[in-house]
Amino acid sequence: MSTTPYSAQHISSLKADTPSFLALQEHYAATKNIPLRALFDGDPDRFASFTVEAAGLFLDYAKNTLTSETMSLLFNLARERHVEARREAMFVGEKINTTEHRAVLHTALRTPWPPSSAAAALVVDGQQVNADVHAVLEQIATFTESVRSEKWRGYNGKPITDIVNIGIGGSDLGPKMVCQALRPFQHARLTMHFVSNVDGHDIDAVLSKIDPATTLFVIASKTFTTMETMMNAHSARQWFLTQAETATETDLAHHFVAVSTNTEGVKAFGIDPQNMFPFWDWVGGRYSVWSSIGLSVALAIGFERFSEFLAGAHAMDSHFRSAPLEQNMPAILALVGVWQRNFCGSASLSIAPYHQDLGNFPSYLQQLEMESNGKRTALDGSPVEVNTCPVIWGNVGTNGQHAYFQLLHQGTDITPVDFIAALAPEHRLPGHQAALLANCFAQSEAFMRGKSADEVRAEMQTKGMPEDQITALLPHRTFPGNRPSNTILMQKLTPAALGALIALYEHKVFVQGVIWGINSFDQWGVELGKVMATHILDELNTNATCDSSVGKHDSSTNGLINRARAVLMAAKSDAA
Ligand SMILES: O=P(O)(O)OC[C@H]1O[C@H](O)[C@H](O)[C@@H](O)[C@@H]1O
Numbered sequence: 001m002s003t004t005p006y007s008a009q010h011i012s013s014l015k016a017d018t019p020s021f022l023a024l025q026e027h028y029a030a031t032k033n034i035p036l037r038a039l040f041d042g043d044p045d046r047f048a049s050f051t052v053e054a055a056g057l058f059l060d061y062a063k064n065t066l067t068s069e070t071m072s073l074l075f076n077l078a079r080e081r082h083v084e085a086r087r088e089a090m091f092v093g094e095k096i097n098t099t100e101h102r103a104v105l106h107t108a109l110r111t112p113w114p115p116s117s118a119a120a121a122l123v124v125d126g127q128q129v130n131a132d133v134h135a136v137l138e139q140i141a142t143f144t145e146s147v148r149s150e151k152w153r154g155y156n157g158k159p160i161t162d163i164v165n166i167g168i169g170g171s172d173l174g175p176k177m178v179c180q181a182l183r184p185f186q187h188a189r190l191t192m193h194f195v196s197n198v199d200g201h202d203i204d205a206v207l208s209k210i211d212p213a214t215t216l217f218v219i220a221s222k223t224f225t226t227m228e229t230m231m232n233a234h235s236a237r238q239w240f241l242t243q244a245e246t247a248t249e250t251d252l253a254h255h256f257v258a259v260s261t262n263t264e265g266v267k268a269f270g271i272d273p274q275n276m277f278p279f280w281d282w283v284g285g286r287y288s289v290w291s292s293i294g295l296s297v298a299l300a301i302g303f304e305r306f307s308e309f310l311a312g313a314h315a316m317d318s319h320f321r322s323a324p325l326e327q328n329m330p331a332i333l334a335l336v337g338v339w340q341r342n343f344c345g346s347a348s349l350s351i352a353p354y355h356q357d358l359g360n361f362p363s364y365l366q367q368l369e370m371e372s373n374g375k376r377t378a379l380d381g382s383p384v385e386v387n388t389c390p391v392i393w394g395n396v397g398t399n400g401q402h403a404y405f406q407l408l409h410q411g412t413d414i415t416p417v418d419f420i421a422a423l424a425p426e427h428r429l430p431g432h433q434a435a436l437l438a439n440c441f442a443q444s445e446a447f448m449r450g451k452s453a454d455e456v457r458a459e460m461q462t463k464g465m466p467e468d469q470i471t472a473l474l475p476h477r478t479f480p481g482n483r484p485s486n487t488i489l490m491q492k493l494t495p496a497a498l499g500a501l502i503a504l505y506e507h508k509v510f511v512q513g514v515i516w517g518i519n520s521f522d523q524w525g526v527e528l529g530k531v532m533a534t535h536i537l538d539e540l541n542t543n544a545t546c547d548s549s550v551g552k553h554d555s556s557t558n559g560l561i562n563r564a565r566a567v568l569m570a571a572k573s574d575a576a
Helices: 019-031 036-041 068-080 083-091 106-110 129-148 170-181 200-207 227-243 249-254 263-269 292-301 303-322 329-343 361-373 405-410 432-449 453-462 467-477 495-516 524-540 555-575
Strands: 051-054 057-060 162-166 191-195 215-220 256-260 276-278 348-354 391-394 417-422 485-490
Touching (some): 057 329, 068 329, 129 276, 129 292, 162 170, 170 215, 170 292, 170 495, 191 200, 200 227, 215 292, 227 524, 256 263, 303 329, 348 432, 361 391, 405 432, 432 485, 453 467, 485 495, 524 555
Parallel strands (some): 348 391
Antiparallel strands (some): 051 057
């Protein structure tokens, strides 16, 4: 086992008394009153100094309250936390996910085949990683091509028209977000549906609009044990057998395929392993859209486009792995985030894609960032001593402007924003794109500049407003400004650009996890509620009298269970 300073067992939390942290704190205290406007006024080259380009993406981080000294102190911090060594440890397949004893190799899912040299080929625990990845990609290519070309047909000979991806968490958010984002590239005959929630209303809404004879269900679950997915998959199976005229159990093979690491589970469900697309335990759920979990994406956009998506991510991987920190886009995005979170005190980060097709990107990032870095224990088991992941939230622009941007402009918290936009649209409607981009750029400028009391007063005076009204309205119409943002631009939202964008955030999350000293690749925090739900489910389903069967909870949980059980039991006896 490695005993280098970056081996996980020796990694404690980032501490507030380390020299680089103290230097940044002092720097913050000395510079916090310098307005962003002044930083721009004092440096005509600010845009050139605080922008970086990589893998077809352009990042402008000039509208953050930072200077080149801030960045240099942040790079010191990154080096003190061994970001470069840890980065290499991830790429070469060291078991950096120490609590689950696993390597973290989503980057291998997008490595071009064949590897550039024998030395570049990855072997982990005896597994030829690149060769296995390639074999599954071939399987995906063959299958998706046969569905798209109508070779693969339903049990009574009709071509597939609807794909229903049943999965949750990483087995849903990735494929759903990517299919929506790449909507213009989608096969005209295929309609994509996503079912995730254990709430029956979710699957009910989808089943009510599809024909079993022309539907393909993709059951996507890394573990093939997740309660929501298993329940939805069984309901879909039952629905198929009752709704598809003349269909028998053997016909299920035309309509159900599985994506999983659990062959036994897939077999037990009744899916032939021939119709299973495997992946491996070194792919984390929230990093899995590049694996066979992306099957729905490949069905929608075709294997060639799916390969472009992988290639875009690989371009970002190559940049991240080799560029010095000072020119490294994911490292910079991460460090700006650390500055906002740990020094400027921001508790949340708002994601504002100015692209309708990126509507699911904020929810995708919620899992990627918050499930990865929402942790309070360092790799060595000690408590984390600084704040970790901020709350991630957001919605598409311009819609957000007419809802919560009020708070972003004038609320009591300062919330940084990541603006994301494509310069050229896929549509040909005149006027819309310029209007969209104008709003995007105006918002970041408004956050940065604000509007001073003097400017507001002068404007109202020009309009001839009486002095007493001006005095009354002045504080309400003043904008403090000094509100930070990043802007990420791409030429067009192509498969490659989207691949690079997702990989950018994956590596940002990685760098932040390394700096904070946490394991970004486990998720123990989701276990407790899951286990408790299985106990309560048993209690809701029993006939025993309320008080005796559900007496082990607090009075609130007990009361809620009793109220629900009365309704569930009544519904059961009505149905009997
Ligand atoms: O793919 P599955 O095994 O069904 O897991 C689905 C999801 O459920 C879990 O609760 C994890 O928190 C997620 O990281 C995972 O993506």
